[in-house]
Amino acid sequence: MLRGVLGKIFRLVGYTVQYGCIAHCAFEYVGGVVMCSGPSMEPTIQNSDIVFAENLSRHFYGIQRGDIVIAKSPSDPKSNICKRVIGLEGDKILSNSPSDFFKSHSYVPTGHVWLEGDNLQNSTDSRYYGPVPYGLIRGRIFFKIWPLSDFGFLRDSPNGHRFSDD
Amino acid sequence: MAHSQGWVKRYLKAFCKGFFVAVPVAVTFLDRVACVARVEGASMQPSLNPGGSQSSDVVLLNHWKVRNFEVQRGDIVSLVSPKNPEQKIIKRVIALEGDIVKTIGHKNRYVKVPRGHIWVEGDHHGHSFDSNSFGPVSLGLLHAHATHILWPPERWQKLESVLPPERLPVQSEEECLLGSL
Numbered sequence: 001m002l003r004g005v006l007g008k009i010f011r012l013v014g015y016t017v018q019y020g021c022i023a024h025c026a027f028e029y030v031g032g033v034v035m036c037s038g039p040s041m042e043p044t045i046q047n048s049d050i051v052f053a054e055n056l057s058r059h060f061y062g063i064q065r066g067d068i069v070i071a072k073s074p075s076d077p078k079s080n081i082c083k084r085v086i087g088l089e090g091d092k093i094l095s096n097s098p099s100d101f102f103k104s105h106s107y108v109p110t111g112h113v114w115l116e117g118d119n120l121q122n123s124t125d126s127r128y129y130g131p132v133p134y135g136l137i138r139g140r141i142f143f144k145i146w147p148l149s150d151f152g153f154l155r156d157s158p159n160g161h162r163f164s165d166d
Numbered sequence: 167m168a169h170s171q172g173w174v175k176r177y178l179k180a181f182c183k184g185f186f187v188a189v190p191v192a193v194t195f196l197d198r199v200a201c202v203a204r205v206e207g208a209s210m211q212p213s214l215n216p217g218g219s220q221s222s223d224v225v226l227l228n229h230w231k232v233r234n235f236e237v238q239r240g241d242i243v244s245l246v247s248p249k250n251p252e253q254k255i256i257k258r259v260i261a262l263e264g265d266i267v268k269t270i271g272h273k274n275r276y277v278k279v280p281r282g283h284i285w286v287e288g289d290h291h292g293h294s295f296d297s298n299s300f301g302p303v304s305l306g307l308l309h310a311h312a313t314h315i316l317w318p319p320e321r322w323q324k325l326e327s328v329l330p331p332e333r334l335p336v337q338s339e340e341e342c343l344l345g346s347l
Contacts, residue, residue, distance in 0.1 A: 018187055021194035028197065061252070072306030075282035077235045111249040135246030136306045 031055050031139060034070060036082050040117030040124065044068070044155055045082065050146035051154075053139040063113070063134070064088075068141040068154055071115065074129050080138065083125050084157055087114035089134075113137070118158055200228050202316060203244065205256055209288030209295065213242065213325070214256065214315070224317035225256070225325070227310035235305045237262070237284065239335075240327035242312040245286070248300050254309055257286035257296050260329065264339030271298045276336060282306075287333065 026032065031054035036045050045051065045068070053070055057063050065085055073079045087093060089110045108114050112131035117123025126132060144150055205214045205223045214223050227244055237243060237259050247253040261267045266278050267285050271292075279285050283302035288294025297303065315321050 018191065021190035022186075024194045024198065025190045072304070073282070074304045074306065075280065077282060077304065077306035077308070109249070111247065111251055133246070133248040133304060133307060134251040135248065136304060 027055070029055060029059065033145070034082075034139075034141070036141075038082075039122050040119050041068070041082055041084070042119040042122075043158065044084075044118045045141075045144070046147075046150075049144055049150070051141045052143040052145055053141045055139040057140045058137050061134075063137060063140060065091075066156060069113075069115070070138045070141060071132060072136045072138065074132055074136065081115070081125075082141065083115035083117050083123070085113050086116045086126070086157075089113070111135075116159075120159060197229065198233070199230050200226060201310070203227050203254070203256075208293050209290050210242070210256060210258070211290040211293075213258075213289050221318055223315050223321060225312045226314040226316050228313045229310045231311045231313070232308050235308055237305075237308065237311065238327055239265075240329040242325050242327075243286065244309040244312060245303060246307040246309060248303055248307060249295075255295070256312060257288050257294070258329075259284050260287045260297070260333050261285035261335045262339060264342060265335035266337045267297075268336050269298055272301070277302065284308075289330075 031052065033050060034053045035048065035050050037047055039047060057067070058069075063069060063085060065088060067085045068082065069085055070080050070082050073081045087108045089108050089112055091108045091114065093106055093108065093114060108131050112133050114126045114131050116125045116127065141154065143153055203225055205225055208215060208218060211218075214225070215221075232243070239259055239262060241259045242256065243259055244254050244256045247255045261279050262284055263279050263281050265285070266276055269275060269277055270287075277285070279302045282305050284305060285297045285302050287296045287298060291298075312325055314324050
């Protein structure tokens, strides 16, 4: 009887490990469902919206200006931030309010991106902590699945284009 | 005829079953637990690649140890290069968040490492593209902790977490906190 129980436990552990590994591979290399919290991407993404994120663009280095990405927070690697890519490496940053981090004109360094939330009044983003290394990007959000009233592909930035690629 | 068809079908079924178990488990293991990598370049001499281009060291990279982003000063770590996300670089951790570092060749003489960041340097100063060039790096870029040299066999060893005494931080976070008591 003990052998039967042990056998069942081993099988259970085996299945858990196997499905855990499949889940890791799926989220790491394909994509997954994410719940966003916070006001910094309103009106595009509201607090507690559920969205679909894909990770293929990150692995193929296909992130573009205007994409909404999930990235690890530069000051806290255990938490994620959700912002829009405003500038890629080499872009000139046009900013209304000078900050002590950079002078009036500066360029996004190589290997970095400039992120801003859509809710400019209420968003801690690259205007505060500077350009974000591309390696921190985890995935690209492209589809909202909850609430159902807002189901579908995500809108363009409500703030127009504030970057130039000269 | 029927017997050989049955054999092929059983073989394919067993193959698919094994494939869908083995591949995700192997990929997850290499991503989350440990993997092996060859070190290129001279930026970590003499600790790694002392022979230059004649023989490259192969190191064991331990992901599991850094799953909570816990590193100590002196650890040799691999991270995603902040200047080129397609590349991984291997350097030594010199300072943690809150420490004040005296830099070599950086535009500021002293740098305080911000929260969530670390300061990394190669052991071969002057031949190393490290924090003295690109500043403190975010802990989110941390990839793995290099714990052992696996190849060539005459260089089998555990990599020690030692901080060269001349690279100790000017003031560490612990000293800052104690000073304010």
